[in-house]
Amino acid sequence: MIFATGSLSQANAPEFPGASGYRGRLLHTADWPGDADLRGKRVGVIGTGSSGVQAIPALAEQATQLTVFQRTAGYVVPARNHPLAPTETDTIEADYPTRRQALRESYGGWHLPPPLGPVAEVPRDEGLAELQRRWAIGGLCVQSAFSDVMTNPEANAVVADFVRGKIRAAVDDPATAEALCPQHFPIGAKRLCVGTDYYETYNRDNVELVDLRATPIETFTPDGIRTSARDFGLDAVVLATGFDAMTGALSRIDIRGRGGRRLRDAWAAGPRTYLGVSVAGFPNMFVLAGPGSPSVMSNVVVSIEQHVEWVRDLLAHLTDAGAGTVEATAEAQDRWVELGNQIAAGTLYPQADSWYLGANVRGKPRVFMPFLGGVGTYRGICDGVAADGYKGFTLG
Template identity: 40%
Template structure:
């Protein structure tokens, strides 16, 4: 039964406006139940930006909500990723929730906040919004099966808890299932070994140690530039050079932030929905070759000087579709990098004359002193394309040339089974009992990048076939989160207990997504954008590459049409209402 609109729900217990509890809530502490738990409206899985925003908005709309989080605290990726140098790659002004009572009183210290500042921010969010009272930590969801007779999910956790929400919202993040390399002898290493995604919360002392880093993606670059200056010796094992961009980090002035809050913040938050990737800047709707060579050089110089992702997601739109335009952008990037590298061999490995892949079709990361690290005498770079790893030994890493690189610490910066991995890791079964991992192994298929046919009452913001990889995180979770809350409220108003995308709508979405994807150069790189980084995983588009404005319009059109592309039904009936 839906709660009445005048009733506010807290932690599964309806209260009056005066705060008087109407129903008991038989819950014990530490995420375990002492008796049969009551049914409630929504279970949110994950307490990062997505889960935090979803809880706040659903609770405001009068729904009973719980959040299950596998970790010990809020923060999502910022709880788990505590490796050296972890830092966000979005400007502070938009990498936050747009809820008025939050941004008006919070001040950032750096243009690109570090991990600890994000941890502090989540603690502040909880203090302001009182979210933890509806969260259970150390509660990893292992299975979720849809019960057709009652139109509810039956959700089980690793610690033995079972709940029956009407709706399941998976805010599990696109990068939360670590990918481990299959090297022989990985378990034999006698030193310290950690994946960056499972770094000890207390940290690891790397000073004066012989450190090896496998992988040069975002976490690899951050660990390398942080570790190089303090390690006795650093060995980097690189498969593909990272086409990293300058961060141009700087401290923030309090007076400047005060001015921004009074004038710019509301405008910046609205502007996010108008740009390709949900930032405060947008791609240039012109071709690189609309400019003279002189104009082009000066334009590239300006974008570079702005720092951050301006040279990527604020550049000319044809770099994603035209190889010649892309080559111009890469040539300028290479020139800038070569200026900071002294050794010709390092120049060859890190900024080769021929691009390893088109610029920008594999996510670049932001760096501060990455290239300078390779000028240090204590830093060695192993090119795995020419000299692959044979095995991990008790003492270190053996490469094909017969050299054993002896190490005290081995860092696995080997990435994630991204976008789909955190969802397919759950024993998730829909109306026919089929595992979603089996369905998606034949070809990823969703509708609106939010739902999947045969899995009713389930949503997954910031996930498969949404704008995920090409959108600022908080922007994406707010846009999709608002859509989800509005949809559930619509169902309450119309007394629907089940919503399921039609197969026809899903097929049309996949066709449209693939058509847009095929116009770009995205498949020219072995990237987590397509799942190509995971051995045996189907290579396909995992994200919507049509830009945020188009994505918003398509979602809005469905909602304004009474949720076209979905079928509704009511518990206990066989009748289905389908919106074409």
């Protein structure tokens, strides 16, 4: 049984007081109906993570009035999407096998400029110039300007201050700009958002930002939303509240292992896996790109490919051995979970209430779920397990 249910596939829709009595249209970015037409409407958006960052600029062009209800300000870097010139694609395709192999051996499974080194060893002017160069390139490369951004608070602060400066430069109203500046967690500790004209959208006359930390939502009303400060009339409300990540899809399936034990019970205190692909007590079950693997901390396509190929080879090994079952041992699983926890504890990632830890879902245990050792390192570990006769597994 191979679960390819996805790490970001189960929508997270928090319950808001009064929502059942709201007479307008209630939508979720992860479950968007084909007949949704918000042109000329008064629209509210709750959430400014990746889903909100992508939706808000597009909704602002359609809505008569767009009200953004921000729960936590996030760091947003420019996507810089653009048509690829034939010369660019020709260059990539000319050396495609080498590029693909480089992805498999890299930390995140993507092509990024190498970091300058630790922030303490980089002159300030040189570091700021490098950040500016990466900002112009776009995407996630800003986060990796220095080699210690996710382990050293001082390096992280340099990058965070740079991005906050970009926010203040992009947003005309100083109060709105400050509300959009993240202050409470390291940059990158929550998923870095990639957007197009996100901050510039707040300069439009039809867009208003509501900081829910200052004026929280009290209830939905039949005609909109009431915060502690005022009522907002809304024809539609869009929940950009993301996903029950990593475990959400699996916990909603009645998966039972040895002795009838449910997977959701085995994971009641947080997910436990061996290599992120197998669970002790659940023979012949595999999870692709799930908790305990690089998964969402990587180019997920690269990680999925690695898991598919590795599980394929294990199944061939079972056939050759004449075995009917394969199961991770509890001891191997414990060691793997401990290793993942040790690596995460040496970083700044646990310092944010992120969906990496399940903090966005009420009642979900706070456990850092992805493996932070890197795609290349992880691949080497998995290959070593296979070469050692699938050490940590019991064949029966």
